[in-house]
Amino acid sequence: MANHRLNQIQNHLVSLDIDPTRVDGHVIIITGAARGIGRSAAILLAQKGAKVAINDLDSIKAQETAQEIRKLGGIAEAFPGNMLDETFPAELVAGVLTKWGKINCLINNAGFCHDSAIHKMDDARFDVIMKIHNYAPFRLLRALSPHWMDPSVRDMPKCIINVSSTSGLHGAMGQINYATAKAGIVGLTKTVAAEWGRYNVRANAVAYGWIDTRITQPPTESKVLSLDGQEIKVGIPMNAKKWRDVSDIPLSRPGTADEAARVMLFLASPLSSYVSGTCVECTGGRFM
Ligand SMILES: NC(=O)c1ccc[n+]([C@@H]2O[C@H](COP(=O)([O-])OP(=O)(O)OC[C@H]3O[C@@H](n4cnc5c(N)ncnc54)[C@H](O)[C@@H]3O)[C@@H](O)[C@H]2O)c1
Structure with missing residues (x-):
């Protein structure tokens, strides 16, 4: 019933001409937000009124992104730390709750x-990819559960956005490790949507194609x-011709981090108030 009431209120606000792309006052955690898609999302969501907790392994870059948002007039704070660390997810949630008193949205980015061919993939390489893409999001969710299951925040908008591929x-x-983990995060997303819908939590994933x-x-x-x-080298070699071929992308180009971030805004804002348990593909049409 409370859910129904909330939807009625949201629809009423839309009909009153209140901008459904705004997330004013929402507290949003974005992991890996120092650069790339996470950074673009942090800037965009702050422009739309959110208070953004910028996590990243790269402390200096995380501080720079937070500083940039504050210069633009937004609200952001860096929460540097390694999402592979078993205890860090709970520390991050506790730190953000101490700072802003609530959490509306978690973006596992x-x-x-x-990468390695199947026959050369060792356990350590497989494991680290499971840890970053599956364990870290799960640990964050578990740490959030006392807050989000509390009846006092029943009507507060709450959502999770998980990044797939x-x-x-x-x-x-x-990519036997990465593909397995990025499939796993879709299952995790749907399970959260099924289990926590009753607490007014929406859970969705975004599967990106080639984003620059x-x-x-x-x-x-x-x-x-x-x-x-x-030290793990990142990047795809220039001579990976098959991978860089855009002939199977109907839009004939990679996407930008800013374009990728707009899907996160859609999923974090009242624009998607009745969207849960899905995986949005942001691929320029590749693999349709
Ligand atoms: N770029 C693409 O084409 C593409 C496609 C599909 C999915 N993705 C996914 O999108 C997400 C964002 O990637 P991106 O393309 O913006 O890459 P990116 O390298 O620009 O940004 C990723 C950020 O995550 C941070 N990070 C990595 N490990 C971390 C850890 N252990 N703890 C905290 N922070 C950590 C990095 O420091 C970096 O700032 C990733 O989950 C990636 O797998 C990207």
Whole structure:
């Protein structure tokens, strides 16, 4: 019943000409938001009125993104930390609750690839990709549960946005670990939608195709992810001709991080108040 009442209120606000793209006062956590899609989403959501918690492994870049948002007149705070760390997800949720007293939206975006052919893939390489794309989102959800299941926030808008990939939906050469994890996050999303709809929580995923960011640009010596002393090179070589061929993308080009971020705004805002348990494909039409 309360859900129905909330929908009526939201519809009423829309009919009153209140902008349904606004997320004024919403507290939004975005993991991996120092650069790429997460950074674009942080800037866009802050422009739309959100208070944004910017998590990233890269502390300096996370601070820079938060600073940039504040310069633009928005509200943002950096919460640097490694999402692979078992205890960090709970610390992040606690830190944001201490800072702003509530959390409306969690965007599980932090990620990277660590590719290898199936026969050469070792357990450590498989494991780290499961940890970042599946364990970290699960641990964040679990840490959020006391807050989101509390009857006092029943009518507050609450949602989760998980980042998947066309590799998860369709498979991809050399990405047995990443494709498995990105398929897993879709199952996680649908389970949250099924289990937490009663708490007025929406859960959706976005499967991106080729978005032009650090992980898809050609690798360089500086494009390295440092994880507990291990250095993981990121980027897709310029000579990966098959991968860079856009002939099967109807829009004939990769997407930009800003275009990718707009799907997150859709899923975080009242524009999608009756959308839950789905996976939106943002691919320029690839794999339709
Ligand atoms: N770019 C694409 O074509 C594409 C396609 C499909 C899915 N994705 C997914 O989109 C998400 C964002 O990637 P992007 O393209 O913006 O890449 P990106 O490299 O530009 O940004 C990813 C950010 O995540 C951070 N990060 C990585 N590991 C972390 C950790 N352990 N803890 C905290 N932060 C961490 C990185 O420091 C980086 O700032 C990822 O989940 C990625 O798998 C990207």
